[in-house]
Amino acid sequence: MVDVxxxxxxxxxxxxxxxxxxxxxxxxxxxxxxxxxxGATLGTMLAERGAAPMNERTAVLAYGANAAPTRLKRKFAQxxxxxxxxxxxxxxxxxxxxxxxxFSSYGALPATPMPSPGTAVCVAxxxxxxxxxxxxxxxxxxxxxxxxxxxDGVTLxxxxxxxxxxxxSYWSRHGSFTIDTGPLALASIAAEARxxxxxxxxxxxxxxxDHLAPDCDLNTFITETASEFAICQERSQSLKDFVKxxxxxxxxxxxx
Numbered sequence: 141m142v143d144v145x146x147x148x149x150x151x152x153x154x155x156x157x158x159x160x161x162x163x164x165x166x167x168x169x170x171x172x173x174x175x176x177x178x179g180a181t182l183g184t185m186l187a188e189r190g191a192a193p194m195n196e197r198t199a200v201l202a203y204g205a206n207a208a209p210t211r212l213k214r215k216f217a218q219x220x221x222x223x224x225x226x227x228x229x230x231x232x233x234x235x236x237x238x239x240x241x242x243f244s245s246y247g248a249l250p251a252t253p254m255p256s257p258g259t260a261v262c263v264a265x266x267x268x269x270x271x272x273x274x275x276x277x278x279x280x281x282x283x284x285x286x287x288x289x290x291x292d293g294v295t296l297x298x299x300x301x302x303x304x305x306x307x308x309s310y311w312s313r314h315g316s317f318t319i320d321t322g323p324l325a326l327a328s329i330a331a332e333a334r335x336x337x338x339x340x341x342x343x344x345x346x347x348x349x350d351h352l353a354p355d356c357d358l359n360t361f362i363t364e365t366a367s368e369f370a371i372c373q374e375r376s377q378s379l380k381d382f383v384k385x386x387x388x389x390x391x392x393x394x395x396x
Contacts, residue, residue, distance in 0.1 A: 148247060148366040149359050153341050155248035156328060157208035159264070163228040163299045164209070166266075169216070171209045174226070174300070182226055182300075191224040192269040200266050200276065201291070201309035202227065203237045203329070204251035207264040215279050219271070226267045230304075233260050233295040236336055238323040239344050240312035241383030242285045242376035247366030249344050252312035253291075254323050254336075255388050261331040265298055265307065277395060285376065286310040288395040291388065313396070314376065315383040319347065323384055352378050 163174040165185055174181065182194055205211040207227065216223040236256035244250045268276060280286045288310050296304040316323040324347075325331065327338040339347075342358075349361045352375050356364075364371050 145359065145363045149362045152244075152247035152362045152366055153345070155244070155246075155341050156204040156251055156326060157211050159207045160209060160227075161229070163226065163264075165224065165226055166209065166212055166216075167224045168222070169213045174228075186224065186226075189224045191222075194226075194267060197225065197267040197269050198273055199304060199307050200268055200273070201232070201253070201296075201307050202264040202266045203232075203253060203261075204326075206266060206276070206280075206310075216272070216275060219275060223272060225269065225272055228265050228267070228301065229299045230263050230265050231260050231297040232263045233297070235259065235294070236261050236323075236325045236331055236334060237263065237329045238325050238336060239317040239339075240285070241314035241317045241379045242312060243365050243372050243379075244285075245283060245366075245369070245372065247362045247372070248341060249317060249348060250285075250312075251326055251329075252286075252316055252386065253309060253388075254316050254384075254386065256335050258333045259331055259335055260333065262329060263296075265296070265304075280310045281395060283373075284396070285312060285314065287313050287393045289391055289393040291391050293390040308394075311386050311391075314380065315385040317344065317348070317379060318382055318384040348375075348379065351382060 165172040234257050235253050236259045237251050238254045239249045240252040290308050292306045296307055298304055321337050323336050325336040325338040327340050349358055353361055
């Protein structure tokens, strides 16, 4: 493969990308570890940088690329000067993070939350100000693959903050990619008492390829999905027979 193709394949197979195992402040493209994620410490760090205080921010669940520092830097590349927000580790109960029933613009099968009674999954929460939330919407909603809304009645144990029982989130409008045994959880995201089978990105790509283009080499399949918008959209639509809808009753869609 040429270098461009290698890069496309590596990016797709790298999802959901390396993430910190601790809370941090994303500040002008840098990752500043938070030894103490408590409200007082966060308030001081935000104030020192002239950033909006916590009470003017929206808590948004981050479970895929939005929890990865390298992808946040890419998303906010045009706003790096002044893009300051906390990313706090958290544990979400009675949910798991599974593969979505669509392809991302860079060819990955991305993630989406799915109810899973008894499961506790490791996620993060970004606290975004108004401008940052607009930018995040641009990256998440432009392909009409995700919706944005609020999940009520959840239990989210948040580092340094305590429990949250309501949180904003993106979730796939298509639902979760499903095989005979049900949705597939992301093996790279830690969880306890997981009910769904778990798989790495490459395995799920192979399953999708076998459904959609069985005679296609996997690297070629990924490159086509990542480099051709029409192919990406067509393949996402073709997954509709292999999806399970998001069936959490206490959710409200706010943006599409």
